Amino acid sequence: RTHGVFQQQASGMTEELLHRLLNATDSTKKGFRDRALLRLAYESMRRRDELVQFRVSDLDIRADGIGILTLRRSKTDQIGTGFLIALSVPCVETLLQWFEVADITSGPILRSVKKGGQVVREEGLDSRSIGRIYHWLAEKAGMTKAERLHLSAHSTRVGPAQELLRRGESIPQIMRRGGWKSVRIASRYTRCADIEPLPF
Numbered sequence: 001r002t003h004g005v006f007q008q009q010a011s012g013m014t015e016e017l018l019h020r021l022l023n024a025t026d027s028t029k030k031g032f033r034d035r036a037l038l039r040l041a042y043e044s045m046r047r048r049d050e051l052v053q054f055r056v057s058d059l060d061i062r063a064d065g066i067g068i069l070t071l072r073r074s075k076t077d078q079i080g081t082g083f084l085i086a087l088s089v090p091c092v093e094t095l096l097q098w099f100e101v102a103d104i105t106s107g108p109i110l111r112s113v114k115k116g117g118q119v120v121r122e123e124g125l126d127s128r129s130i131g132r133i134y135h136w137l138a139e140k141a142g143m144t145k146a147e148r149l150h151l152s153a154h155s156t157r158v159g160p161a162q163e164l165l166r167r168g169e170s171i172p173q174i175m176r177r178g179g180w181k182s183v184r185i186a187s188r189y190t191r192c193a194d195i196e197p198l199p200f
Helices: 015-023 029-044 089-102 129-140 155-166 171-178 183-189
Strands: 059-061 067-071 083-087
Touching (some): 015 129, 015 155, 029 083, 029 089, 067 089, 083 089
Antiparallel strands (some): 059 067
């Protein structure tokens, strides 16, 4: 009561910000990897530890080009019942471009790229690198230090949740997409979705 319980939240990655960061990537292998990371993180709404778990074998592509990605295990699914995530055609195309450039046919989807352009084969991307990649791209995109302050690996969970609420999806629908079991937690993620003056 004395100090309050207000919690600082990561900045939500809006669709506009997503495209700003995508446009800041280049034509190197790292650029292909970063585009794959951004689109996969934004569309799957997964935690950073879950993002780096995804493997090539988890991705199935339908005849219409839409991807179906299987999350084998998550923070809220410790026994591994699995969860299916639909990915757009542009997201799938970005992943396939990354696979081709990096010569990836199996194993982790997201991987480290060394300075010389060598793709690490043995293990997936360190989850702690994701926030740093976002900050680096944000700086390349010309964002100020203040704008980058609350950008983190969690931004790709917060932003889509807020966008879904603004587009009319219900809290149960958002909970399913984001993998939240609690209405309280899902509501916390979307609390800044409608911070606008009254429309009259």
